[in-house]
Amino acid sequence: MNTLFDKIWDSHTVRVLDGGSCVLYIDRQYIHEVTSPQAFAGLRKRGIGVFRPAQVTASPDHNIPTKNQHLPIAEPQSAQQVATLEKNCAENGIRIFPIGSERNGIIHVIGPQTGLTQPGMTIVCGDSHTSTHGALGCIAFGIGTSEVEMALASQCILQSKPKSMRINVEGELKPCVCSKDIILYIISKLGTGGGTGYFVEFAGSAIRSLSMEARMTICNMSIEMGARGGMIAPDSTTFDYLRGREFAPKGEEWEKAVERWSKLRSDDDAVFDKEITFDAADIEPMITYGTNPGMGIAVNGEIPSSEGMDSASKISYAKALGYMNFTEGDKMVGKPVDYVFVGSCTNGRIEDLRTFANFVKGRKKAENITAWIVPGSKEVERMAIEEGLRDILEEAGFELRQPGCSACLAMNEDKIPAGKYCVATSNRNFEGRQGPEARTLLAGPLVAAAAAVTGVITDPRTMM
Amino acid sequence: MRQKFTTLSSTVVPLPIENIDTDQIIPARFLKATTREGFGENLFRDWRYDKDGNPKPSFVMNSPIYKGEILVAGKNFGCGSSREHAAWAIDGAGFRAVVSSFFADIFRNNALNNGLLPVVVSEEMLAEIFKAAEENASMELHIDLPAQTIEIVGTEIKESFEIAPYKKQCLMSGYDDVDFLVSIHSEIESFEKR
Numbered sequence: 242m243n244t245l246f247d248k249i250w251d252s253h254t255v256r257v258l259d260g261g262s263c264v265l266y267i268d269r270q271y272i273h274e275v276t277s278p279q280a281f282a283g284l285r286k287r288g289i290g291v292f293r294p295a296q297v298t299a300s301p302d303h304n305i306p307t308k309n310q311h312l313p314i315a316e317p318q319s320a321q322q323v324a325t326l327e328k329n330c331a332e333n334g335i336r337i338f339p340i341g342s343e344r345n346g347i348i349h350v351i352g353p354q355t356g357l358t359q360p361g362m363t364i365v366c367g368d369s370h371t372s373t374h375g376a377l378g379c380i381a382f383g384i385g386t387s388e389v390e391m392a393l394a395s396q397c398i399l400q401s402k403p404k405s406m407r408i409n410v411e412g413e414l415k416p417c418v419c420s421k422d423i424i425l426y427i428i429s430k431l432g433t434g435g436g437t438g439y440f441v442e443f444a445g446s447a448i449r450s451l452s453m454e455a456r457m458t459i460c461n462m463s464i465e466m467g468a469r470g471g472m473i474a475p476d477s478t479t480f481d482y483l484r485g486r487e488f489a490p491k492g493e494e495w496e497k498a499v500e501r502w503s504k505l506r507s508d509d510d511a512v513f514d515k516e517i518t519f520d521a522a523d524i525e526p527m528i529t530y531g532t533n534p535g536m537g538i539a540v541n542g543e544i545p546s547s548e549g550m551d552s553a554s555k556i557s558y559a560k561a562l563g564y565m566n567f568t569e570g571d572k573m574v575g576k577p578v579d580y581v582f583v584g585s586c587t588n589g590r591i592e593d594l595r596t597f598a599n600f601v602k603g604r605k606k607a608e609n610i611t612a613w614i615v616p617g618s619k620e621v622e623r624m625a626i627e628e629g630l631r632d633i634l635e636e637a638g639f640e641l642r643q644p645g646c647s648a649c650l651a652m653n654e655d656k657i658p659a660g661k662y663c664v665a666t667s668n669r670n671f672e673g674r675q676g677p678e679a680r681t682l683l684a685g686p687l688v689a690a691a692a693a694v695t696g697v698i699t700d701p702r703t704m705m
Numbered sequence: 706m707r708q709k710f711t712t713l714s715s716t717v718v719p720l721p722i723e724n725i726d727t728d729q730i731i732p733a734r735f736l737k738a739t740t741r742e743g744f745g746e747n748l749f750r751d752w753r754y755d756k757d758g759n760p761k762p763s764f765v766m767n768s769p770i771y772k773g774e775i776l777v778a779g780k781n782f783g784c785g786s787s788r789e790h791a792a793w794a795i796d797g798a799g800f801r802a803v804v805s806s807f808f809a810d811i812f813r814n815n816a817l818n819n820g821l822l823p824v825v826v827s828e829e830m831l832a833e834i835f836k837a838a839e840e841n842a843s844m845e846l847h848i849d850l851p852a853q854t855i856e857i858v859g860t861e862i863k864e865s866f867e868i869a870p871y872k873k874q875c876l877m878s879g880y881d882d883v884d885f886l887v888s889i890h891s892e893i894e895s896f897e898k899r
Binding site for chain 1: 722781790809810819872885887896
């Protein structure tokens with residue numbers, strides 16, 4: 242009567258302390274340049290080394306440029322962070338995929354892509370979107386830098402066991418509804434704190450029907466409802482995705498692994514602390530209108546009224562709409578857009594680029610739009626070129642950039658100017674997230690494509 | 706070894722906004738340092754300063770009357786990015802505790818790992834604190850970690866709060882998790898061989 246989460250968590254618990262804190266063993270640790278330098282500095286100060294360097298993998302991604310990656314990084318502090326990561330990895334014998342190399346990319350894109358991420362594992366990284374990896378049936382979650390240091394020092398972290406939640410999405414999705422719409426819909430129903438304290442298993446026929454990459458988009462954004470992480474039980478979709486990948490088991494080991502992984506699912510009589518079911522048919526293509534990912538509506542909808550909210554919520558709601566320069570009751574369709582950003586660990590994989598390219602094929606980028614199409618990894622970039630997607634994009638007036646986190650958090654040069662509106666396939670629409678005073682509208686690649694060719698917010702279904 | 710936490714009496718800095726995410730606490734463009742120091746000056750950067758770096762008078766941290774070591778914020782404080790820089794920035798700006806009715810999980814862990822005490826109070830108590838602070842900026846809160854209580858000084862308004870026993874012990878002793886985990890290396894090695 243155990244949940245999938247219980248099975249993996251319990252089998253990785255080294256010890257339970259008085260009061261319930263668990264010493265949790267970590268199979269894989271991923272690191273990047275922004276949240277690791279202070280952890281390595283901490284180890285040096287204590288005079289200790291990395292406990293299990295072979296279980297750690299690094300990729301610079303957060304502040305690297307997405308153009309001219311063959312040149313030295315121009316911004317001195319970014320250059321120093323990347324150099325520090327390279328030095329720390331070299332000194333400690335940690336595998337690193339350097340900038341420009343064929344395996345470089347956003348760490349949450351390359352973990353699954355290289356087969357390092359596998360079902361049944363525990364995975365941590367100093368980044369909240371580590372939840373992405375849960376799509377392959379593992380426990381993966383974001384941690385702070387002190388915990389990065391713990392994991393480097395001992396391959397363990399101290400953690401209270403979260404409560405369990407299952408979210409079922411049942412039935413058939415409407416045309417033009419993608420996995421980004423599913424997760425934006427769920428967050429709009431539960432709010433940005435609705436999953437806090439929980440680890441979520443996504444299930445149901447609509448989730449099962451999704452491709453591996455689409456599942457990653459769902460788990461990626463589970464943190465946006467406050468959940469520690471999200472996961473989906475591994476199945477034939479998972480195994481087909483992993484088979485033959487560089488770090489996936491091979492030959493007889495593969496057969497054994499699949500046999501083991503096939504048992505990784507919640508028991509039929511497993512009881513969750515909370516269980517919610519949604520009807521897939523209720524989900525429309527989504528867009529956000531406010532300053533947190535819970536403020537999402539159907540793209541053809543109207544901005545909700547604040548009537549009925551308590552006074553504290555009303556203040557925050559008015560602040561959000563003021564920042565966006567929107568009014569209650571506004572229709573989203575037809576609102577002008579200045580920038581379109583396609584990329585990030587949420588929607589920067591090859592299927593996302595295919596969706597976007599297929600839509601813009603034979604159409605032209607709107608004159609008023611500046612578009613940044615940023616692949617999630619070098620491998621995604623290579624595939625996009627080989628499949629002819631780059632040619633389609635260029636023909637339509639778009640440019641394919643080089644991989645990185647880019648305008649999702651605007652740590653590099655890819656910043657949205659103050660006051661401008663950006664339809665982004667990334668994960669956060671917080672104030673200033675894409676640059677000081679930038680205004681972000683989160684959506685899936687199809688809604689982004691419709692905005693990119695019309696120059697305004699557009700329901701893609703009206704153009705199919 | 707960091708500063709130990711036992712009890713704290715202080716005036717407060719009230720921030721009655723809900724869902725304050727870590728991008729507001731410390732924007733990503735300030736995450737480029739390789740040390741833990743210096744983040745305090747950029748705490749709430751884009752709410753606190755205009756784009757030329759001048760303090761915005763309307764923001765509470767620029768108010769001449771609201772000072773203190775306790776930050777009080779609306780529910781779901783610290784949501785979003787896992788950046789520990791948020792806890793470093795709050796700590797670096799001189800706060801020792803944050804009070805809210807609800808904290809995001811990762812932020813709460815990050816705060817605890819830096820000796821910054823997150824205190825969860827009821828919605829009612831939070832509203833009382835905001836009201837009392839609005840009426841009187843010299844209102845003080847008293848936090849007693851050993852007893853796990855928080856009260857508005859000079860009133861009957863008092864609550865107990867939850868904290869994991871292990872984390873409580875760490876805060877009170879200034880002890881840290883890495884020391885503990887390194888001390889059980891042999892147990893971890895045995896676990897790996899299972």
